[in-house]
Amino acid sequence: xxxxxxxxxxxxxxxxxxxxxxxxxxxxxxxxxxxxxxxxxxxxxxxxxxxxxxxxxxxxxxxxxxxxxxxxxxxxxxxxxxxxxxxxxxxxxxxxxxxxxxxxxxxxxxxxxxxxxxxxxxxxxxxxxxxxxxxxxxxxxxxxxxxxxxxxxxxxxxxxxxxxxxxxxxxxxxxxxxxxxxxxxxxxxxxxxxxxxxxxxxxxxxxxxxxxxxxxx
Numbered sequence: 001x002x003x004x005x006x007x008x009x010x011x012x013x014x015x016x017x018x019x020x021x022x023x024x025x026x027x028x029x030x031x032x033x034x035x036x037x038x039x040x041x042x043x044x045x046x047x048x049x050x051x052x053x054x055x056x057x058x059x060x061x062x063x064x065x066x067x068x069x070x071x072x073x074x075x076x077x078x079x080x081x082x083x084x085x086x087x088x089x090x091x092x093x094x095x096x097x098x099x100x101x102x103x104x105x106x107x108x109x110x111x112x113x114x115x116x117x118x119x120x121x122x123x124x125x126x127x128x129x130x131x132x133x134x135x136x137x138x139x140x141x142x143x144x145x146x147x148x149x150x151x152x153x154x155x156x157x158x159x160x161x162x163x164x165x166x167x168x169x170x171x172x173x174x175x176x177x178x179x180x181x182x183x184x185x186x187x188x189x190x191x192x193x194x195x196x197x198x199x200x201x202x203x204x205x206x207x208x209x210x211x212x213x214x215x216x217x
Contacts, residue, residue, distance in 0.1 A: 025081055028074040029088050036091075043093045045070045046216060050100035051077045053143065056199050063209045067216055070094065078105045079120035086127040096217045097128060098175070100140040102158060106151045114157035121162055125169075138173040138215050139166055140208075143181060144188045147197035173215050180207045 045068035048054050054073025061069050072089055074081075079101050082089060090097075101124075105117045121139070128137055139162055142155040163174040181204065183189050190197065192204035200208075 023084060025075045025077055025085070029085050032072060032074070032088065041070050041092055042068045044068065044095040045092070046096045046098060047092055047094035048073060048098050048100070049082060049089050050140075051075070051104050052199060053100050053103075057205055060205075063205060064213075064216065073100070076104045076107075077101060078108060079117060079124055080105065082124045083120065083127065086124065090128060090131050094132070094135065096136045096138070097132070098138045098140065098212070098215075099124070102162075103142045103145065103148070103155065106142075106154055106158075107148060110151060112154065114154050114161060117154075117158045118161045118165070121158075122165065125165075125172075134171060136171045136173065136215075136217055137169075138175050140175045140212070141177055143177060145198045146188060146190050146193060175212055175215055177208050177211050180211050 046064075048057075048060065048069065048071045050073050052073065052075065054060075054071055055075060055077075057063075057071065057073065060071050061067075070092060082099075082101055099121075102117050102121060105120065106112050125137065141159045141163070144152055144155070148155075159176075159178075163176070166172040166174040181188055181192055192200055192207065194201055
């Protein structure tokens with residue numbers, strides 16, 4: 001009887017942990033791993049890491065035809081997710097890393113202070129430097145999304161502080177896409193966004209490309 005009870009408890013224990021909730025975006029990372037197994041990622045490519053502005057840029061290679069690109073944007077990821085999955089996201093041999101992330105950190109918590117997001121970025125940057133001490137690392141500024149207008153003051157402050165941080169770092173750059181997305185009056189162009197006023201149209205990505213190109217190795 002004791003053996004049966006022990007077996008039952010062991011089975012229950014195993015089932016409990018097998019059904020344990022996976023972290024958000026766990027499946028996205030598994031999909032990247034499967035993709036890498038099926039098609040070995042190129043060496044000395046430019047690695048894009050970040051949230052949905054990269055995730056939805058599925059044809060990014062067409063915008064940079066003379067570059068080797070690995071796009072590892074996933075879901076609506078936050079800097080906390082980049083830090084959590086850092087070992088998997090940095091499991092490549094890139095010649096450059098470009099990051100777009102931070103916008104969703106504020107969207108998840110509209111009371112979040114800019115310094116918290118900046119610290120999250122610095123943590124991820126440190127993880128990059130532990131593995132790649134010398135390659136160029138660039139951060140694309142958080143964009144002004146019309147649907148998240150009320151969050152812009154915190155986002156703008158985070159942009160300024162990340163820009164100041166990157167300026168002091170070696171082989172680091174800050175890619176400011178704010179101005180190129182504005183009209184003649186200094187207002188964000190809503191026509192660069194799809195209906196959700198959050199994600200961009202091809203024209204929006206075309207403007208990003210014009211700003212990013214000088215930074216790309």
